[in-house]
Amino acid sequence: MTHPSEKDLALFAGRDLHPYARWRIARHLHNCPSCEDVLHSFESAKEKLRSEARRMPADLDWERLAAEMTGNIRVGLAAGECIAPVIAKSTSTRGIGWRASAVLASVTGLMMTAWWLSIPPRLPRRQVTVQETAGGIELKDNGAALILLHQRGGKTVLFGSSPGSLRARYVDSETGQVTINNVYSQ
């Protein structure tokens, strides 16, 4: 499976991707928990940045800030009055007909609906873990569990294996046999 780059995931988190790339990554994310985790980390970083930005600096000079804002608004209004006649002239000569606008809007609406319908439903992710404790190796899957128990007595040697499996080895105190238990999550 080809994963999107971290840059694309960051753009996706900031809603800065064009629609096709956004749709492609959204599709990928439905089947890739690791990329989804990366996305969540970007989203949480974005939220953190926002909350930091909301805090005003302690030494902020409100008087000066207000004066600068007023000045900028006045400059903008004056510039708008200067170019207003030119814009009015150009829109009156280059405007498109209402029929073409209606067709364009219908086609866009149709494409948006098709895109929306093609997104697969978001399913809850299965939480499967393999864990080794003093009692045995435990596979947990959404509330259900399978535990391969170690036998009483004998020293257990644990081996983490991969991917998603654990192994434990011990000598059976009754039979003297070496027993090796493995539990796999997939």
Added chain:
Amino acid sequence: MCTRSKFLSLALLGACGLLAQSTRLDPHSTLHITLPEDAPVTVLSADWGESSASPRGGAMLLDLHTSLSLRNSQGRRIRGITLLVTAQEVTPGGKASVSVPSLNIGPGEAFPIRIDLRLLRPLQLGNGPLVQVGLDGVLFDDLSFYGPNKLNCRRSMTVWELEARRDRKHFKSVLEASGGEALRTEMLASLERQAARAGMDARVARAGRGTNTVSERQIQFAFLQTPDSPVRTENGMMRVAADEARSPRLSFTNKSDKTVRALEIGWMIKDSRGKEYVAGSIPVELDLAPQQKTMVIQDVAFKFSEPNGQAIHIEGMTGFVSSVEYTDGRMWIPSRASKLPTPSPEEQRLAELYRKRGLNAVVEELRKF
């Protein structure tokens, strides 16, 4: 309250109490053992011991304890066996296996295998057979193999058998060259090495994103190089944050003139106090041509804690090549001169035999092979 009402209340309470207690399981409806018709072993008997079921909140807790007696029904000696255990209704996709290496079972001889399982399943599930036990593989003394090999147990069992032969040969040579006391010293040294490796608990999951990315750092593997190894470990690192190690990245060069199909890297971790723990083994599937180099990244994360629940803060890691499989099916394992930190299953078995029954039992056992 009238006497009749009191009696009814008491009876109701009693019935509830009985329901809450554990009940003996009917193993035939809970656990199915299925072996192929041409399997080299047959089930002689199955003792279900204290298997029981008890309610636990909104779930049912099933304790399954069985001791199977199997017989070697073929003409070759059995050296190892792996049984596959599945519970599809409880943990879909999940599976377990029970392997017994270092066996020496002649034709017609019987041997026991214990399976101890605990299942926690929601009450609403059906009452069909919950656990299926099947055969994944049998290894014979000529290293031939029988079985579906769904869990790739053939490779593991062959490695265990080769390690067992290597270790028995070593202990026999010590016995012949220097006598019983020298063998005793070897056994005591082995027990000491095993005791020095501290126990721990572990958790494994897909790597995904680290839960503690702020303090995450990369730790390089310190590799133990074995001079006769056909594969040289060039570089290895893991992302580590406190007790979590994830996404191992390893690079290798095939020094041999044969293509390597797979290898296994053993690894150990060291905590901030310098205490060492056997962390595990990382099996790596690859197709590495002679003299070629490759890098492998695995999508897995491990969390380690001491048996008392205290997190183990990882400060260092040591890795070593513990086995190599070539494309022609032949295997390489390190020699004992490499002084690798983990004992083989056979060394563990013989050391335990010495601890329980003394030196004569070990000498007697070595003579059987």
